[in-house]
Amino acid sequence: MKVFKFGGASVKDADGVRNLASIVNRYNDPLVVVISAMGKMTNAFEELVQAYFEGNGIEEHYNKIKDYHQKIVADLFDESENDLLDEWLEIIHLKLETEPSLNFDYEYDQIVPFGELMSTFIVSAYLNKIGWENNWIDIRKILRTDDLYRSAGVNWELTSRLMKEVFSFDGDKRYITQGFIGSTDTNLTTTLGREGSDYTGAIISYALDAESLSIWKDVPGVLNADPRWYPKAQMLDELSYWEAIELTYYGAQVIHPKTIKPLQNKQIPLLVKSFIHPDNAGTAIKATEQNLQLPPIYVLKRNQTLLSISPKDFSFILEENLSEIFEVISRHRIKINLMQSSALNFSVCVDHHKNIDAVIEELSNHYGVLYNTNMELVTIRHYTQEAIDEVMENKEVVDSQVSRKTARYVMKGSEWSFNE
Numbered sequence: 001m002k003v004f005k006f007g008g009a010s011v012k013d014a015d016g017v018r019n020l021a022s023i024v025n026r027y028n029d030p031l032v033v034v035i036s037a038m039g040k041m042t043n044a045f046e047e048l049v050q051a052y053f054e055g056n057g058i059e060e061h062y063n064k065i066k067d068y069h070q071k072i073v074a075d076l077f078d079e080s081e082n083d084l085l086d087e088w089l090e091i092i093h094l095k096l097e098t099e100p101s102l103n104f105d106y107e108y109d110q111i112v113p114f115g116e117l118m119s120t121f122i123v124s125a126y127l128n129k130i131g132w133e134n135n136w137i138d139i140r141k142i143l144r145t146d147d148l149y150r151s152a153g154v155n156w157e158l159t160s161r162l163m164k165e166v167f168s169f170d171g172d173k174r175y176i177t178q179g180f181i182g183s184t185d186t187n188l189t190t191t192l193g194r195e196g197s198d199y200t201g202a203i204i205s206y207a208l209d210a211e212s213l214s215i216w217k218d219v220p221g222v223l224n225a226d227p228r229w230y231p232k233a234q235m236l237d238e239l240s241y242w243e244a245i246e247l248t249y250y251g252a253q254v255i256h257p258k259t260i261k262p263l264q265n266k267q268i269p270l271l272v273k274s275f276i277h278p279d280n281a282g283t284a285i286k287a288t289e290q291n292l293q294l295p296p297i298y299v300l301k302r303n304q305t306l307l308s309i310s311p312k313d314f315s316f317i318l319e320e321n322l323s324e325i326f327e328v329i330s331r332h333r334i335k336i337n338l339m340q341s342s343a344l345n346f347s348v349c350v351d352h353h354k355n356i357d358a359v360i361e362e363l364s365n366h367y368g369v370l371y372n373t374n375m376e377l378v379t380i381r382h383y384t385q386e387a388i389d390e391v392m393e394n395k396e397v398v399d400s401q402v403s404r405k406t407a408r409y410v411m412k413g414s415e416w417s418f419n420e
């Protein structure tokens with residue numbers, strides 16, 4: 001069996017759903033198809049949760065979400081079927097009428113997943129209608145997690161067992177299910193973190209020993225840079241698991257970073273393919289024996305903050321200091337993208353985050369903390385001097401870290417322009 005994953009961009013409107021249908025129709029394999037929320041609906045749901053929490057503007061945000069889905073339903077189905085989403089909309093509305101608890105992350109996970117639930121419900125019904133028979137599965141019954149809301153950890157053993165039972169391919173040939181969401185053992189809905197649907201594809205592939213996982217994107221495959229930033233980006237036909245893990249770790253947004261490891265553990269190939277040109281091969285991420293010759297690969301992370309931390313008493317930065325600094329940063333759920341230490345100073349480049357002020361305040365008890373916002377972090381794997389010169393042109397670099405294969409630069413955020 002194979003696992004397919006379609007992201008939000010692939011099902012952003014009725015034509016997208018029809019295109020998805022034409023892609024899955026080409027395959028005769030037993031399939032599990034994982035789908036994200038439609039278009040930018042996860043962002044819209046996030047705004048709705050915010051409104052729900054603040055008790056302000058709920059109806060406006062709810063209506064925006066409702067209208068978006070209803071339009072797609074109206075376009076795909078006959079008028080008599082326009083009530084397809086009524087039950088879902090009713091459940092959402094009832095939830096919004098209750099008082100929120102004090103736990104924002106918990107409430108987020110009780111509301112945002114309706115994006116995935118409605119999206120898969122629409123696609124599954126449409127595919128059945130056109131004769132592509134499939135079973136709609138509520139993945140929350142089988143993807144079991146802990147209760148770390150918005151960043152839930154998977155219970156692999158239980159999940160694998162339940163997935164094998166439910167995706168049994170016993171009489172059924174195709175299943176449609178949701179990415180990004182799961183549930184605790186007390187049946188409370190959780191999410192795996194933004195962009196987590198790729199990861200769901202990997203979890204299912206792992207549990208079912210899939211032949212391959214294909215993720216269908218709006219790009220031809222994995223390129224050597226994000227084409228929205230670097231217009232000269234070129235296709236990479238093949239990557240090792242190792243290289244793909246490195247790239248996603250450095251922030252290449254094309255694949256969720258947690259996706260690769262479960263696949264590598266079972267040597268399941270990951271195919272990144274274009275939903276616009278589905279016949280093209282795309283990028284294959286798999287075990288490779290030979291050393292692939294790769295061009296420089298660029299990863300840009302925007303909106304970074306650089307924190308520079310030094311002991312107030314001018315003593316050295318010692319292990320105890322590092323352990324204390326890491327404890328504060330990790331407790332505030334901030335992700336470190338680059339760190340650098342010297343005798344008197346420790347600096348970290350982190351994603352901009354609402355908790356940074358709290359971190360600075362806490363650390364300021366023992367340390368002098370300087371910070372720069374609006375930084376960018378550029379990583380070049382397999383760098384060449386030419387690649388470095390191109391990226392550094394007209395840029396003000398404030399920190400750098402160069403190893404044998406990887407060069408990384410923290411620079412002040414400014415407009416990018418590349419010579420064609």
Ligand code: ADP
Binds near residue numbers: 224255
């Ligand atoms: P999905 O709809 O599946 O969630 P994403 O938007 O998460 O898709 O991922 C696809 C996007 O990733 C592309 O539109 C592209 O702009 C961006 N991207 C970033 N880095 C790369 C890269 N190295 N190769 C290809 N695409 C990249």
Ligand code: ASP
Binds near residue numbers: 007036037042193198
């Ligand atoms: N819909 C979720 C998000 O936008 C999950 C995903 O698309 O991967 O983050």
Ligand code: MG
Binds near residue numbers: 007195
């Ligand atoms: Mg994505």
